[in-house]
Ligand SMILES: NC(=O)c1ccc[n+]([C@@H]2O[C@H](COP(=O)([O-])OP(=O)(O)OC[C@H]3O[C@@H](n4cnc5c(N)ncnc54)[C@H](O)[C@@H]3O)[C@@H](O)[C@H]2O)c1
Ligand SMILES: [Zn+2]
């Protein structure tokens with residue numbers, strides 16, 4: 141029997157989000173219906189609402205969730221009814237050229253549910269990142285469910301489903317930060333702050349937080365930054381060099397994703413260092429750099445998609461780090477809200493006053 145549940149949609153470009161009833165079908169083969177417990181409000185949801193991602197309205201927003209499996213379809217073996225899961229947007233196929241090379245974190249054919257969720261009048265919904273979990277229930281592919289321990293705060297660990305994983309993974313997976321290295325992170329919102337926490341977890345000993353907002357720099361210190369630089373007041377490149385013996389950092393992570401922050405990252409790293417771009421640029425942005433500097437400074441310039449994570453490997457490991465007290469996911473939960481407060485949460489995100497607002501649904 142299909143379920144009628146409450147959910148938050150973006151009906152048209154730029155319109156305020158709406159709390160409506162949606163219809164969630166029973167799961168088909170390889171699909172799972174979950175009861176959503178919590179869902180973080182991510183910058184990507186705002187991008188959907190503003191039309192920055194596509195034009196497939198209405199979007200069913202939300203994608204950073206902890207949930208409980210409530211129904212499984214045929215051929216589902218990785219989870220059972222009652223399992224606590226974190227939803228992911230990287231259900232790997234095992235068969236594409238990346239998976240076959242043993243690099244499933246780059247899978248080019250990730251799975252989503254094939255059936256559609258709809259409005260009551262039958263209009264098909266486009267779930268954000270193939271999840272759509274600002275909802276009491278949602279329908280996903282089985283591989284989008286990663287089973288995790290039940291004895292951890294759902295609101296905190298659910299954030300591993302997107303932005304916090306992207307930040308931690310940019311540091312640990314893409315940046316391959318090693319013990320004793322120096323790291324600078326430009327932009328300390330949810331993603332950058334998570335990169336700072338990831339750098340600390342990886343054993344970096346100099347961790348420099350760079351932002352234009354003093355409140356974000358204070359928060360970054362709580363999460364492990366050893367130094368802070370307000371780049372609205374001082375030159376970020378010179379400041380990072382000064383804090384690293386005049387050389388620059390081994391790894392610089394750009395968690396803003398603008399040409400000017402990327403250039404800062406490029407020049408603030410040591411010779412043969414690594415730059416990681418995890419902030420997402422917009423289509424009109426262009427980068428100009430002397431090619432001789434690209435060659436002469438050596439090292440590597442990498443982008444980080446979803447922190448190069450493999451949910452089945454990384455989510456349970458990071459939940460364990462949280463439970464061991466080595467990863468402070470609670471610090472990312474600025475406020476707990478209800479489904480009808482998402483529009484306000486977007487405003488707070490825009491004002492820069494939150495790392496994450498988390499909707500508590502069940
Ligand atoms: N690569 C991925 O898979 C992935 C996943 C999730 C989010 N993201 C992207 O990561 C980026 C950051 O997301 P977020 O949720 O942390 O956003 P956010 O808005 O919470 O944080 C952005 C931070 O950057 C700071 N900032 C802005 N301009 C700056 C500048 N010129 N110099 C220094 N700091 C500056 C802001 O003060 C703020 O603290 C976004 O582009 C988002 O789309 C990427
Ligand atoms: Zn694949």
Ligand SMILES: [Zn+2]
Pocket residue numbers: 182183184185203204302303
């Ligand atoms: Zn997200």
